Amino acid sequence: MSTTWEQRLIEVEVGAVAHGGHCVARYEGRVVFVRHALPGERVVVRITEDTGGSFCRGDAVEVVEASPDRVEPPCPFARPGLCGGCDWQHASWPAQRALKAAVVAEQLRRLAGLDREVVVEALPGGPEDWRTRVRLAVGPGGRPGFRAHRSHRVIPVDHCVITVPGALDGALGRTWPPGSELVVAHDADDHDHLIEIGPPTTRRGRRPVPGPARRRRGSGIATERAAGRTWRVRADGFWQVHPAAADTFARVVGEWAAARPGERAWDLYGGMGLFASVLAGQVGATGSVAVVESSARAVADGRTDLADLPQVSWHVGLTEAVLEGPDLTDQPPDVVVLDPPRKGAGKAVVAAIADRRPSRVVYVACDPAALARDIAAFAAHGYELARLRAFDAFPMTHHVECVALLVPTASTDRLSEWSVD
CATH class of the missing domain: 2.40.50.140 (Nucleic acid-binding proteins)
Incomplete structure (x- = not known):
């Protein structure tokens, strides 16, 4: 035993x-x-x-x-048994990026069979005071905080060194209903939005009601700016948490997508259309951009924010389902951009993209293991990794954002005609 x-x-x-x-x-x-x-x-x-x-x-x-x-961790809660949000506060910032680069390189080697030197680039600003969107949990005593690593236990806090200063003032320093959650968003106009999500209710005192049915108090539309546009984003909706991330990723995606006037582009897992706005500017009025997104709320917001771009069409549903349906069968794309969730796109979506034979695939990834698995899947369909950049969009944590360019294997000798490092 x-x-x-x-x-x-x-x-x-x-x-x-x-x-x-x-x-x-x-x-x-x-x-x-x-x-x-x-x-x-x-x-x-x-x-x-x-x-x-x-x-x-x-x-x-x-x-x-x-x-x-x-180094000495700047946060007293970044200690064994306490807050699980940060992983590398005990490492210098250059060392943090080197550790992340080693992880990305190892995943590419182990899962995709690629030996690549990886450099993780810093975004503007430092490793502290950058996080603009935060979700807090409320413990049994009514105090908000963050969960311990691999645990539901809530660690009450009185500040967070990686969050924009002052953003949590409305949430901390008071008590809330135990079991509730708080969403805080600090937008580009320096406005702080606070939403309370009530504790799970039960049906007949037994089974919790699913999350979307939980009571919400507070609302707000956050103003964000990226890709030369102003965006109106629900305060509890998705937006990049680092203030420089959205604009940086949009710029790299635009450089590598390099869509030409009149071409067709797909923006898969497209959210409210950040990358679609860039692609639309490239293909112009004679081209088209199809956005596929599973969140109806995000699509509704995107339709509003991109109402001036009639070449953008919207398709609500799971990416794998939309790609199997009739909506896009008569629109083989010249370029595909995809930004899947942490689990990656998966073999079915990769196969569906590769079957259409786009000349360029730009893959935005928040998980290096998922990215490496999908790169291997693309390789099985005749696509290879041509470019890769990695960004420290989440300092102090283990998370790293990558942007990869994949092209048909036979076209690598023509990359210099249109790609920009």
Whole structure:
């Protein structure tokens, strides 16, 4: 009968960084995923999770030999057992980007069979005071905060070092109904929007009502600016959380899409049309841009914000379903842009895109493992990775945003005609 290691203290030498905000160590033949450590360090680890398999998880609670990249975390809540929102506050900012670059390169090598040197580029500003959209949970005592790592436990906070200063003032410092959630959005006009989502209700005192049925208080339309346009975004809708991210990604997508007047473009998982607006400017009045998005709310907002672009059409539904339906069968695209959720596009969507043989595919990815799997799927259909850029759009966390350009294998010798690094 196996004995759990939970709460056991072990001393290990920390190995390479792994995807997910931790590093890999080994102890007595088992893999230990260690948070709050850096490669090359020797640390004492408290085991926090052990299901008896080949690996377990733990937190570095004492540093015996420190990495030269280690710094004092600026937030008192970024400690073992506390807030799980930040992964790398104990690393210098250049070291954080190097760790993320190593993760992206490793995922490409392991899942796509590609050896690529990766550089993670910093966005304007620093590693603190950048987050413009925040979701807080309210614990049993009524105080808002963030959840601990891999836990529903709420850690009450009185500030957040990565959030825009002052944005949380309306949410913190008071109590809320336990079990509720708070959404805070700081927009481009320096307005703060606060929405309270009430605690889950129950049917006949038993089963929770699904999330959308939960009571909401507060509303607001946030003003955002990107791609040369002003956007009216629901305060609790999707928008990039780093103030420079949307404009940066739109610029790179535009450079690599390089759609010509009169061409057809697809914007898959298109949200409210940020990339579609760029594509529409490229294809002009004689071209077309088809946006596919599953959120009817996002499409409604997009129709309003892009009402001046009649060449943009909107298709509400899951991307894989729309691509299988009749709406786009007579519109083979010249260029495809896709920005799928964290799980990636998947083999069915990749196959549907590749079957139409676009000359350029621009893939915006928030998860390097999903990106690498989809790049491998594209390779099976005759597309290869021609360009890749990675951005530190989420400093202090393990998240990294990538933009990839894929082209038919035979066309790589013509890339210099239209692509821009």
